[in-house]
Amino acid sequence: MSDTKPSPALTSPRARALALCGVLVAALFGVAAFVPLPYTLTFPGVTADTLGSYQDRPVLTITGAPVRSTQGQLRMVTISATNPGEKTGLWRSLQAWFDADEAVRPTDTVYPQGDPAKAEEVTAQQMVESQDAATAAALAHLQLSPAQVKVKVDLGDIGGPSAGQMLALGIVDKLAGDGKGGDLTGGMTVAGTGTIDDQGVIGPVGGVPLKTQAAARDGATVFLLPKDECADAKVNTPAGLRLVPVGTLAESVSALEGLRTGGAVPAC
Template identity: 85%
Template sequence: MPDTKLPPALTAPRTRALALCGALIAALFGVAAFVPLPYTLTWPGVTADTLGSYQDKPVLTITGAPVRTPSGELRMVTISATNPGEKTTFWRSLRAWFDQDEAIRPTETVYPQGDPAKAEEVTAQQMVESQDSATAAALSYLHLSPDQVKVKVDLGDIGGPSAGQMLALGIVDKLAGDGKGGDLTGGLKVAGTGTIDDQGAVGAVGGVPLKTQAAARDGATVFLLPKDECADAKVNTPAGLRLVPVGTLGEAVSALDALRTGGAVPSC
């Protein structure tokens, strides 16, 4: 019968202790890989042309003034995220870390309210406020009275405040174009993001690296963004997408004019 005794080095107390520690560590990593973490997975979301339709309904319906039918596109962009109550695991988070089309963020920064129903309520209210501010900013820019001109916005169940800039530009393009009979976009596919207030100031929104991915995926060649987010936007910028930073609605209109006419265009 062959000798099956292990070498002394493999049966020594020190070796057995190290083997036990290794097994425990492996077990801990195994458990950690499946333990839910307080992080939310995000990725490029849908885009919608504010000059066109979304889910078979016009995004902008304007009454009280003549309305144009512009060419080109002015796309608002979104990011998608796992549900507020859904936890991601260590391995899923690690995979997202190395994927430029995904990002992992602390759940509290994506859903500060915690409760899923409350989160939806808040983002829906933010969208309503964004629509009102976009309308006020656009009509003020065009010197039109909100008592006369009415704007209805329909973006389905999209929430949040980040569509403000592109909604305002859509209203301006539909009502006045470039002011000379042409379109704001000059026929280009333009996307962008940014909040807007009643005075037309464009504000930061977050998630820009994912939004540029969504914009390029849906054919945009120009991306308008808040000035303060240039550094973020330059992370993994898609090839062929031109970043144009702006601080106000007026600056956004001027940038589009420069793109059409070959003038000096701001860049990140």
Template identity: 75%
Template sequence: MLRRWGGLVCLDAGVSDPLKQPPLSAAPKAPAASPLRARLTAPRTRALALCGVLAAALFAVAGLVPLPYTLTWPGTTADVLGQYQGKPVLTVTGAPARSTEGQLRMVTISATNPGERTTLWKAMSAWFDRGEAVLPSEAVYPQSDPAKAEQVTAQQMTQSQDSATVAALAYLHLSSDQVKVTVDLGDIGGPSAGQMLALGIVDELAGDGQGGDLSGGKVIAGTGTIDADGTVGAVGGVPLKTQAAARDGATVFLVPKGECTDAKVNTPAGLRLVPVTTLAGAVDALKALKSGGQVPSC
């Protein structure tokens, strides 16, 4: 016959209808010796065990089903005023470049390969790990095909470099016909380095405007896209980027203002979050930090 145990339909073989059992003796013995109870208990125990095994098997199989999510974790950082993989990140021609102290670090996140799906087990593990995050795959890789995904992120980086150059030169009132800037960040892709690249160009060409550096000799990190008009835009993976920044010595993190709430999730100790909306605002914030002025925090 069929019985339902915990919502599952399980085969309860060999269980008779207790209403059709022969009457018990007038002087029954202890319950442990009841033949009816013994006959009912063993099959039910087997049925429950079978249901448990089936449920565990279904759960295990479900845990292996690939999901449209990507695992991410804190990536590398690069000082845009220095070198990356043995080559200068910024090279300026057509205008004298300053020697700088301190660091302006752009920050990345690392992720599983495009097209690689995350299982439920891996996703559940990442939810409980501060050092990992689960993001929709399309948010990390607009293209699921690995070759196309690499091409898209490379194009985003190129556009970011161009916008950073235009924004920085416009801020400094310099002509792009006279000053040329080349950027080399190796195989790093995506648009989120824009703000820090623009700040690096400003620092190399003009500093704080009084002969000093924007960084004030400190390690400053940040993230954010940038438009040609200097607008700083939102990016993904900010909580992981703050961890990467703190790991590599940053004490200040410039974050797009609209992502302050995300940035405050598990903020590393000793890392100050400074909200920015424009390149000019970011420059002003760094100058104020250096001089001890008032600077907003997330």
């Protein structure tokens, strides 16, 4: 029977200390994998055509002026998020970090005070303000009186301010189209995001890489976005989706004209 002794290098105090540290590190990583972190996973959400219907109800109902029949689509886009009560561990967060269809965000930026009811209240109010601003900007662009033309927006339980640009474009298209009897879209499926104020200024919204994924999934070939978010939008841009940065409603209308006619169109 052989009597093989371990190498002294393997039984030295230093080797034993390193082995113990390795065990402790492995144990810490094992625990970390199951400890919930203060993060929420976000995903590409639903999209809705502002020229059409959402949940079987028209998104835009306009009274006080003739309304056109339209072709093409103007899609607003959303982001979905895991429930605040759903625990997100280290490994799940790392998986999302490397997945183009997921993102990790601090929970308190998605759910204020960790309260989904509070988040819904905030985003609902933001949507109301966005609808009002989009209506004011669109009517001002068309030189129509808000006292005469009334716009009702119905996007169900979708909240937040980021539909502003696409709502304003939908109103312009339904009332005036391209001003020459055609559509703003030229029959294309155009998606986009961006806040808007009553002067028609388009602002950043965040989450653009996930929104471009949602847009491409639902058939868009063009994506209108705030100028300041070009760098974010170019992260994992879906193949076949053209990014068009704009800063005002007038620039959005002009960009769509360029797309229809083969004219100059801004690019990221």
